[in-house]
Amino acid sequence: MENKKTFSNFQELGTFIKKKRRETGERIESFSSKLIIKKIILQNIENGIFTQSDYEKNSYLKAFLKTYMKDLNIINDCDLENLFLKNIVEIKNTNMSLDKNKIEKGKYGSLIILTSLVLIGLLFLFWNKSTYQDLFELEKFLN
Numbered sequence: 001m002e003n004k005k006t007f008s009n010f011q012e013l014g015t016f017i018k019k020k021r022r023e024t025g026e027r028i029e030s031f032s033s034k035l036i037i038k039k040i041i042l043q044n045i046e047n048g049i050f051t052q053s054d055y056e057k058n059s060y061l062k063a064f065l066k067t068y069m070k071d072l073n074i075i076n077d078c079d080l081e082n083l084f085l086k087n088i089v090e091i092k093n094t095n096m097s098l099d100k101n102k103i104e105k106g107k108y109g110s111l112i113i114l115t116s117l118v119l120i121g122l123l124f125l126f127w128n129k130s131t132y133q134d135l136f137e138l139e140k141f142l143n
Contacts, residue, residue, distance in 0.1 A: 004079035010055065011048030013083060018046040020072050035071055037064050055083070 007013040032039040069075040
C-alpha cells in the first residue's frame with residue numbers, strides 16, 4: 001500500500017499545490033477560469049492563508065480544494081480524509097483527553113438516575129402497601 005501525503009498545516013499544503021501547478025506550466029488565471037473558482041481563492045489556497053479549522057468547517061473550501069487538486073492530478077497522491085494527520089497525532093501523543101469529563105459525568109449521571117428510579121419504586125410500594133394487601137386478600141377470596 002502506497003503512502004499518501006499528509007500535511008502539518010495549510011501553509012505546507014499550499015506550497016505543495018503551488019509547486020505542482022508551476023510544474024504544469026499553467027498560470028493560476030488559467031485554472032481559475034477553467035474551474036470557475038475565483039483567482040483569489042486559489043491564491044489563498046496556494047499561499048496557505050486558510051487554517052485547518054477553516055478547512056474542517058467550510059464545505060465550499062473543501063470542494064474548491066478537491067476540485068483544484070483533481071485538476072492538478074495530485075488528488076490520488078494526498079490523503080484527503082486525513083490531510084492534516086500530523087496535528088491529530090500530536091494531540092494523541094499528549095496526555096490530554098478531550099472527552100474524559102463528558103464520559104465521567106455520563107457514567108455517574110446514569111447511576112444517579114437508576115438509583116433514583118429504584119428508590120421511587122420502593123417508596124411507591126410502601127406508600128400503597130394497603131392496596132396490595134387488599135388485592136392479595138381479594139385473590140384469596142376468589143380462589
